[in-house]
Structures are given as structure tokens and as C-alpha cells.
Amino acid sequence: MIRVTIWNEYIHEKNNLQAGKIYPNGIHSQIASFLKSDDIQVSTATLDMPEHGLTEEVLKNTDVLVWWGHVGHNDVRDEVADRVAESVLKGMGLIALHSAHHSKPFKKLMGTSCNLNWREDAYERLWCIAPHHPISMGVPSSFVLEQEEMYGEPFDIPKPEEVIFTGWYKSGEVFRSGCTFTRGYGKIFYFQPGHETYPIYYNEHVQRIIKNAVAWANPLLKLEKLICPNTQPLE
Amino acid sequence: MIRVTIWNEYIHEKNNLQAGKIYPNGIHSQIASFLKSDDIQVSTATLDMPEHGLTEEVLKNTDVLVWWGHVGHNDVRDEVADRVAESVLKGMGLIALHSAHHSKPFKKLMGTSCNLNWREDAYERLWCIAPHHPISMGVPSSFVLEQEEMYGEPFDIPKPEEVIFTGWYKSGEVFRSGCTFTRGYGKIFYFQPGHETYPIYYNEHVQRIIKNAVAWANPLLKLEKLICPNTQPLE
Amino acid sequence: MIRVTIWNEYIHEKNNLQAGKIYPNGIHSQIASFLKSDDIQVSTATLDMPEHGLTEEVLKNTDVLVWWGHVGHNDVRDEVADRVAESVLKGMGLIALHSAHHSKPFKKLMGTSCNLNWREDAYERLWCIAPHHPISMGVPSSFVLEQEEMYGEPFDIPKPEEVIFTGWYKSGEVFRSGCTFTRGYGKIFYFQPGHETYPIYYNEHVQRIIKNAVAWANPLLKLEKLICPNTQPLE
């Protein structure tokens, strides 16, 4: 049983008509609806909850955290962002979706600006360039998102361990749309699709990829705390 | 002074009207013409020369080998291909151009099939996704080749050390168009542009990239022979 | 159920008294004895069998191939070595043990000389430097092999995807003793311990590592054949 917590700032869906129409109960609820299964137990948390719903207790009982954030990045308190990043180092998986590239926890774990180019309203085709990877299983060699925000190169991230998807935009750009990283004991997957005004999380391939990523990021072991011992002489 | 040898099978330019019109003295001559400089000394070699022009002596005196081949791959003798691959392990740089992805030396050094998808007649835009890399210096963030063959993902190569250019095709595909590898003491750059029926090697950005790659692949040291010692006890 | 084939040249055990005493039925039988389980179905194959026991049919029905070879490297027929390497590209996992660093299939897949330094009779301590990796699960942070052959750096391999174990020798050397690679759809694990005159494959940690590696290398999918299509226009 994988214990997944889906975190969403949950702002656009309440302020923007289009977003609210597509995700009447929030992006987190839609992601929860397709992740829930016999193997995956899902909880959700949002910015407006005490400690943004990400207490020590919650993180301790989370195997994989899914993160969606955008206009609320700066409202996430530093101690919560630090707690999330440290939980990843101790083993918790992290799936950073779309504009989470600029979220505090993701930026802390990357150590770079995570800047990228962008433009609204694009037609995207995602190519799987690592067809052997567990996150690619069951995903076609390419698939189309008729409407998506354009996120383009250069993308200021450390070199990913694996680039699994490359995005192609009709307007002429490319992007490393699906990237994996390991930090400490934790596995991280950044996945570009998911602009709030398009029904991206209803796409079957996007859903399959996020499900695969949850299984991939599920930790083999989680540490109680980060260790920094003064080594005793070896026997 | 960097000593460059440009190897070309030199077949299409003699058999195909269009190729012959664009490269009347062969692709190798055109590449030689823009590489020659106060810092770079250029020689050329072709398939029809004894030992394909790549004797032990020639390779010993080559710092960086540029390779263009296509229909003649199977006519390259195994002992010459082995000699080239071993020279790379001993430090010689290798720039594998376009269809050299299926050349014997490149495949030996990669250990994979190097298969890719392809289709004739495409419009390509190359994006620089590693703008800090020496091979990118002076190259714009993207540039267009109005006509080029399409080489698309998946590309069956070992994970590159650096993907420097990603190709975008108007027809919908993407490709890791500029990739670096280190094998033994040698540096390898694969660069996708260069179909024989288009004037690719007259493009200023393509020229700049190949010049940069030659400087990057120039070895700091070249071994006399591959070493496999039985280590003596340490002092 | 993972279908494992253990290949052993099976020469030392018949010619060398010490090796024969430790492995009276061959190294392959000892490895088979600890791998066999409800989840793993084991077969063995040796050099003296027709086609070295590695027919198309056998490889088609092998999920993970374990390879032990040394003095018989050159007696492995090229077409069998090619068949093994191609099976890896199509998805079969490969565990290359000890002197298999110089085996034909491993060298083909690496593309380098795979040379290393070596000396007989060493005391080794193996350190786990990737404690989050599935191959490390249940393995202590370090463990000792009181007698082992010394394999030391430099080791002429392409940069591994992950260095999981680093060997420390009392005599002063170090070595990347456990390394992973992906080639095509296949996963490869090179693991240094296993000199034939020491009871290495009776060590509980070595056994655990090989078991973990088999599970890790078990393919998610295996191709019928390597694909090199001429892509049709996208819809």
C-alpha cells in the first residue's frame, strides 16, 4: 500500500472561472480520483490548512507527495518547505507537477533557479525518449495535449538522472517535460503538463504517467532522521 | 595546433546529382574549408584510399577525427573500424556527423544499436539546451535548417553525458541532435545535421558548432597503447 | 517469476584443486543454489554445451543472465556473444561477475577496453555508497571479504549510471566494485567479487547483492526484435 498525499495550493480553481469549471473540487481532487486504488491510499492537503496540511505527522505517513502550486509559492512558509525537502532526503518521493518547478521545496532540492521559458496557449506533443523506464510503461511513443501552456528550454535544472519525456510544441519549442532526480534517499519526478485552465489531468496518458511515477517514487526505506555520525573505528 | 582528419565515404557526391552539385569536391572538402585556420591543421581521407586513408600512422597523428558515412558503412573494413575505436579509447576525439550514427566505429564505442526513426525532407529547428557548454559558445538559443532529413526519437544510445542540442521538426518529432560521450581517454560528439542533398555544412551555426566541438574534443593526452597492468605492491 | 540463466565457463573448478574443492559442482551450481526461490526459476549453461548453452530459444526465455568467465573468454564464439549482447539491448538483464569485465558480451556492451589493475591475494572491504538503491537493500554499510583478488582503479568503463559499491583493499587500492548501466532496454550490473579460489559466493552479503540485482535487472518489457523504422507521418 503506497500512502500518497496530494498537495494543491487550491487558488485558481476558486478564482478563475475556467479552472473552476474544469476542476470544481480542485486539481487535488481530480488527481486523487484517478490515483485511488487497492494499492494506493490517497490524502489531500491545501495551502489554507494549518501548516498547509503538511505537519511532521502527515509527512511521516506519506510515501509519495504530489505537489501542484503556482501563484501561492511565496505563501508557503519556509519551515514547511524545509520540512518537505528534508522528508525527501529521508526517503519520501516527490512528484512536482507543472508550475511546481518554481515551488520552494523543488527549488531547494535542485539548488538552481529552475527558470524556464513560457508562453500561454500551445499545442504540445510529448515524446517518450526513455521507453524502457518504469514511468513510461503503457504510454505510447508520443501523445498530444491539444491545449497546454508552453514551457520551453532552456530549463535551469541540474542535469536530470533521466529525461523520460521531451515536449514538442507546434509553436516551435522543445522541453525536458519529464525528468527524474534522486536527492538523499528520495526520488523526484518533475512532470510539465498541468496548466489549470485545460483539462490535462483528465488525459489518460497523463494519468498513467502520474500513476507510474507514484509507484516508481515509492521509497524502499525511509529514515527516521538524517544521520551525520562521527564514525567509530572499524572492527 | 589541433590536427584534424576528416573522413568521408565520398560516394553520394559522385553518384547523386544534387549532392554533387552542393558538394562538388565532397563533403570532406567543404568541412575542411571552414575548419582550416591558424589553430587547426586539416587532412582528409576517404573510403577508396588504401586502408580507407586511416593507417596507424595517420591516426597516431590525428587529434580529432571527423566522420561522415552512410551507404558505405559495410564497406569499412573491420580492422580499420577497430583501429579507429581503439584510437578514441587512447585519446583521439571523434565527431560523428549525421548518418555516422550507424558507422562501425561509433556503434562499437556506444555498444548499442544506435537505431533511430527517420523520414526524408523535414524542416528542423535546433535548440541549445546546454548554453553553458563549450560546444554552444556563439550559437544562438535556436536556429533553423529549412531542409534536413528527420532523425527522431527514440534513439538507442547509452545515456549521453550531455545533450547539448535538441532538434524540433515541423512534422512533429524531436531528437537529441547533439550529444557528448567519453570513452576511455577520448571525447565523442554526435551531431545530427548533415544530409548530403542539402547545403547543411554551409550553415554558419553548424560550422561554428563543429569548430567548437573540435576544440572541445582535442585530447589533453593521448596514450601510446591501452594499459592493463598487473599492479605491483604500493610503496 | 523471474527466469534466470546462470552461465559459467566451468573450467577452473575442473582444473584447479582449490577451485574444485570450493565449488565441486561449479560456480554456477553454487549461485543457482542461493538464487532458487519461489520467485526465481534458475537454469544453468556452460561453455562446453552446444552454442555454449545460449541458443536463441534459451535467451528468449531468460529474463536475467548471470555471467562468470575468465580463461575461456576467447573460446566464446562471436555469434553467441553478439546474440547475448543483442538480447540485452532487447531487454534481458545481465549480471557480469568478477572477471566477466573482460568477457565478450560485456565488452561489446561497454564499448571500452574494460581494463583494470589487478593483483592476487587481497583483503577487501566493500562499502555501499548508494544506500538508497534497490541493490543495496539489506546490505550493511560495509562488509569484509578476507580473501579476494584485488581489482583496482583505473577501470576503463563508460561512466556508470550508479556506483553502488566501492572496494577498499588493505594493500592500498580502491575500485568501483558494483556499477549499473542501461543499454537499450536492458539493465546491466557489474559486480567485482568472485575469484574462483575463494568461497566468495558463500558470503551472505554477496548472495543478497546478487539476489537484489536479479530483481532489479528483471525487465519490464522485452522486445521481439530491435526496431529501426522509417517513421510514417504523424496523424
Added chain:
Amino acid sequence: MIRVTIWNEYIHEKNNLQAGKIYPNGIHSQIASFLKSDDIQVSTATLDMPEHGLTEEVLKNTDVLVWWGHVGHNDVRDEVADRVAESVLKGMGLIALHSAHHSKPFKKLMGTSCNLNWREDAYERLWCIAPHHPISMGVPSSFVLEQEEMYGEPFDIPKPEEVIFTGWYKSGEVFRSGCTFTRGYGKIFYFQPGHETYPIYYNEHVQRIIKNAVAWANPLLKLEKLICPNTQPLE
């Protein structure tokens, strides 16, 4: 001309007799003495200077920053640490020496705890495992530091781009003693030797490695500021 700034907290040398005896003018002065040359222009800066000697102006005019810190890590002001890290993203090279693994700028750039094992008073042999790398030029295959602090695995860093040196300790441990990273446009080299109570920076090989690292980390280009554009439609 490479403009190098050597930063040192400069505390031990004033408080600890042994450190003061070895480095009467501070570790930074000793490093400056061997770096200074016709090609390298050296400045120094210390913790007790205004803004720790690392103003915007200083960093703008620094190509490569060398950092030595230990007990003063927490006294480095966050805005200065942020400024250093951002300068690296914009292209400035960073050489992090010894206990700088826990310095604020290095940790920010890595995104991990950078914890490691350690013990006082060890005998170390450093092995060059990337003999083709520019940082290795002129360095023997291994060399000894008769006295050094032991820094051992596991070392909680993101996977390095290149592990150039592996440390072997007589007491039984190993360590990734020389590691490279790229973050944004900046190159980073972590190098483990340099405990303040041993004359490490008088060792000729250590000096050669730091000189090589400075040349390697010298930026090809430095940005005025980090860019995050809203891309205009392509022509």
C-alpha cells in the same frame, strides 16, 4: 587572466596553535601563494570583513571562488550565501575545500544535507579514477597524505557529474574525494583534503589539483542576471 577570490573563515589559524603554526597568515594566504601566476590574479576575503568580503562588486569581478570554512559556517549571513550561490548559477566557478561540504553556499547549490562520516587523524591515499579529466593532468595515479582527517562514505550529495578522486584511508574507509557538478552556468569542484592542523596545502599534488580546478572552473561566460523570460513567438 583568471580572477580568483579565496575566501577563508580564518578562525582556526588564530585560535589553534597547530593551525597557526602551519598557516601563520591563514589558509587563504597559503593557497594564494601557490595560485598566483601570470595567468591567475588572486584576491582574498575573510569572514570578519564587511559582508564577509563578498560584496556584489567583488563577486562580479570573480571568475572562480575558492571556499574554506568550518566552525564559522553559521556566522555566514544568509544574504551573502545566497549571493554566492546565485553568482555560481550566473557562471562563477566554485572550489569548495574540505569542510566546505557543510558551508551554506555549497549546501544551497547541492540541495542535500551533504552529511558524511568522519574521524580525526587518518592516513589517506588519493586515487585518480578519471585520468582523462583536466583536473587530473600532471597528477600521479595515486598519492599519499600521511595525516588527514578521515571523511568517509556515505556522502549525501547529488550524483556528481564526475568523480575524479577516490580517497582510501588506512583505517578502512573510502570517499568520493574529488567531485564535479554544474549548476546553472557555474562549475563546482568539491575537494576533500585540507584539515587545518596538517600542512595539506603545501603538498605539491594538492596544489596542482587546485590549480587545475581553477582553470577548469573558469567560466566561458558569466550572465549579468538570471533570466526568466516570457518567450515571444518565434519568427
